[in-house]
Amino acid sequence: MQATVEREKGLITRVIAGENDLFHELIRPYERMVYLAILTMLRNEQEAEDASQEVMINAFRHLKSFRGESKFSTWLVTIAMNEARQRLRKAKAAPVDSLDEGKEDREGDFTPAVLTDWREIPSEALEKKEMRQILRQAVDQLPPIYREVLVLRDLEELNQEETASALGIKVPLVKVRLHRARMMLQKLLAPTLRPAAPTKKGFFGRMFQ
């Protein structure tokens, strides 16, 4: 971890000093992270790809402003989330208000789906295309303010502080939104994925035939 930070620091200094080509190497480990963060927000592969390219170009142009107070990856994901939010606003795909802090305090239903037993769904189930689609669609259904927290915390595995910093919100709000996002996801998915009744063949055998 520390080695990565040192290596990146070295690369950043050299890019700023004029060794521009090293920028490719610097961002290579984060290509997927940036794309995934943006894709889950924009829900459109082509636009997400274009936006990811813009993010990397912007990062190159503004590399001097990276002060090393946060990790380089957090700095990059901050730029990515800003780009995604801007595009969402432009497209009016989401109401502008929904991205602003403090607007979600209205009472909402964030209770989970009630079930009495849960047999674990093995990760082999993800070999099924339908299964992957069901999960993606559930994430897509979350309102943007919850989706962005979920993607950074649970998909990208940023910690709370990094997530707060990338989204420009405070840690307690990250916690509240993450909890709600997770409950919404459980509510959307548990009834779909849950076996109606145990059968010999098993749930996935029946569902995806």
Added chain:
Amino acid sequence: MTLECKNVWEHISGYLDKQLDPKLLTDIEKHLENCEVCSAILDSTRNILVLTADNRIYELPVGYSERLHARLEKAIRETAESRSDST
């Protein structure tokens, strides 16, 4: 203190992130031992998050990396040229 189910639900996320204070954690674990509903909610949430975070759920488009670096290369060259023009 005896917790009701809906009190437990409020802390599922904190429980999964191991952020609960010890007293609350003990109360919740006691409740979970005896409540199949809350146990199933906890298990399903945990399992669903594991599945969602799997790398196979979202895949990079074919050729993504090549296109990214090609466009980046072009932008880097343009930036370098405009910088040398202005000096």
